[in-house]
Structure formats: C-alpha cells, structure tokens
Amino acid sequence: MADLDIMDRARAAVTDRVELPGMSLMDHLGELRKRLLHSVAYLAVGFIVAYIFHVRLVSFIQKPLVNIGLTMTMTHPTDALNLFLKTSVVCGAILASPFILYQVWLFISPGMYANEKRYVWPFMSATVGLFLAGAWFGYRYVLPGAMVILIQDFGKNFTHMITIEDYTSFFLAVILGLGVTFELPVVIFFLALFGIVDAKFLLKHIRYAILAIFLIAAVICPTPDPIGMCLFASPMLVLYMLGVGVAFLVHPARRKAKETTAA
Structure with a gap:
C-alpha cells in the first residue's frame, strides 16, 4: 500500500513537470510582448474611465486641504490640465x-508547477487589497493629520499658498508610499515560498526588522513629530507579524513535512 502511495506521488510529480512547457527565447519574447500589449490596453481603458470622473477625483484629492479652509493654487496656465491628466493616469493605473497583475501571472505561470498555480487568486486579492488598505489608511488618517500639523500648527504664522504641483506630489507620496508599504506580507510570502526566509528567521531578526521599519517610517512620514512616525510604523509592524504567519504556512519545509505526515 505504501509502495502504491509513493508511486502515486511520483506520478503526480512527473505530471506537474510535464505541465511545464518548453519555450524558446523567441517564444518568451512573443509572450512578453503579448502581455505588455494587453497591460497597456487595460491601462488605457482605466485612464479613459478615470478621466470621465476627473472632476470628482480632483475634489476627492483636494478634500483634506479643503477641510482646513484652503484650496490648491495655480502658478502656470497648464497646471489644471496637468492635474487632470496626472490624476486620471494614477487612478486609471489603480483601476487596471x-x-x-493577472497578465504578469499569465506570463510567469507556464514556469510554475500545478500546485503553485493555486496561489494566483490569493496573490491578486492580497496584493490589491493590501495596497487599497494602505492608500485608505493614508487618506483617512495620515493626510488629514499632516494638513493640520504642517499648515495649521507649524505654518499658522505664514501666508498659505499651496500649489497644485506641490500638493499633488505630497498627496501621491503619502498614498502610494503607504500603499506600497502595505505590500510587506506579499513580499514575505514570495521570499518564504522560495525558501529564502522562514518564520524562525524573521522572528530571530525581529529587532533589526523593527529598526528598519522605523527608519522607513521616518523617511516616508510627512510630519517631523514622533507621533506621526509611530502612526506610520504601527501598521507596518502588524503587517510584519502577519508576514511571519504567512512564512510559517507556505515555507517549503513545512509543506514537505505536511505531505510526509499525510502520506
């Protein structure tokens, strides 16, 4: 009976390997071109959809500034047009x-085993969900707090002229910075999946991880006070511990041990 189980597992491994098609360099380049064209097409559709709502999107972006009684200031005739285009491109990219990501997955999936392809939907859901969570956190908590501290507190004795270029750059730095930062569990997932790190390694070096997180928070935090830095660092620490749990579940050694136990 045990011999039959071993033969079944060996047959499954062979089947997985057969599923990996051999592709020449030109085939890879052709596939890459196809995926790039599809990605550009999706980006163009996202841009068009976002531009249809560009007035509402700009109002949404400007709301943290309006809440403290200010609006953006034009310093060049093309500032408004550039704002509409930049907003549509960024929001279109988020929509697309x-x-x-699915095109990226389709490009790399031919080189993966069948048991690894099951991660496609968790990967896409986690990547998009975590980015949106980071962006929402920045828009809901960080930006309003930054506007109050930087403008109403530190800048209360000065005349305020917040230009379109400066505000949108600041807005994107906070939103995109936190969105990317929230992808930490996804990065750890892939590092653990390929056996580069494991949960034990991450816990053993947690003191260095905490130091790195606070250094990153100090760099991307728009306010100079320690409270703002802690506000940035706190979710990153939670995400790091979430990544430890993910690393424990997906590390090859654990998966192999589970398969051996099941056998």
Whole structure:
C-alpha cells in the first residue's frame, strides 16, 4: 500500500513537470510582448474611465486641504490640465492593476508547477487589497493629520499658498508610499515560498526588522513629530507579524513535512 502511495506521488510529480512547457527565447519574447500589449490596453481603458470622473477625483484629492479652509493654487496656465491628466493616469493605473497583475501571472505561470498555480487568486486579492488598505489608511488618517500639523500648527504664522504641483506630489507620496508599504506580507510570502526566509528567521531578526521599519517610517512620514512616525510604523509592524504567519504556512519545509505526515 505504501509502495502504491509513493508511486502515486511520483506520478503526480512527473505530471506537474510535464505541465511545464518548453519555450524558446523567441517564444518568451512573443509572450512578453503579448502581455505588455494587453497591460497597456487595460491601462488605457482605466485612464479613459478615470478621466470621465476627473472632476470628482480632483475634489476627492483636494478634500483634506479643503477641510482646513484652503484650496490648491495655480502658478502656470497648464497646471489644471496637468492635474487632470496626472490624476486620471494614477487612478486609471489603480483601476487596471488587477488586470495587469493577472497578465504578469499569465506570463510567469507556464514556469510554475500545478500546485503553485493555486496561489494566483490569493496573490491578486492580497496584493490589491493590501495596497487599497494602505492608500485608505493614508487618506483617512495620515493626510488629514499632516494638513493640520504642517499648515495649521507649524505654518499658522505664514501666508498659505499651496500649489497644485506641490500638493499633488505630497498627496501621491503619502498614498502610494503607504500603499506600497502595505505590500510587506506579499513580499514575505514570495521570499518564504522560495525558501529564502522562514518564520524562525524573521522572528530571530525581529529587532533589526523593527529598526528598519522605523527608519522607513521616518523617511516616508510627512510630519517631523514622533507621533506621526509611530502612526506610520504601527501598521507596518502588524503587517510584519502577519508576514511571519504567512512564512510559517507556505515555507517549503513545512509543506514537505505536511505531505510526509499525510502520506
């Protein structure tokens, strides 16, 4: 009976390997071109959809500034047009990101085993969900707090002229910075999946991880006070511990041990 189980597992491994098609360099380049064209098409559709709502999107972006009684100031005739285009491009890219990620997955999936392909939907859901969570956290808590501290507190004795270029750059730095930062569990997932790190390694070096997280928080935090830095660092620490749990579940050694126990 045990011999039959071993033969079944060996047959499954062979089947997995057969599923990996051999592709020449030109085939890879052709596939890459196809995925890039599809990604550009999705990005163009996202841009068009976002531009249809560009007035509402700009109002949404400007709301943290309006809440303290200010609006953006034009310093060049093309500032408004550039704002509409930049807003539409960024929002269009966010709208198209699930489809673009799927194209990335389609490009790399031929080189993966069948048991590894089951991660496609968790990967896409986690990547998009964590980015949106980081962006929402920045918009809901960090930006309003930064506007109050930087403008109403530190800048209360000065005349305020917040230009379109300066505000949008600041807005994108906070939103995109936190969105990317929230992808930490996804990065740890892939590092653990390929056996580069494991949960034990991450816990053993947690003091260095905490130091790195606070250094990153100090760099991307828009306010100079320690409270703002802690506000940035706190979710990153939670995400790091979440990544430890993910690393424990997906590390190859644990998966192998589970398969051996099941056998």
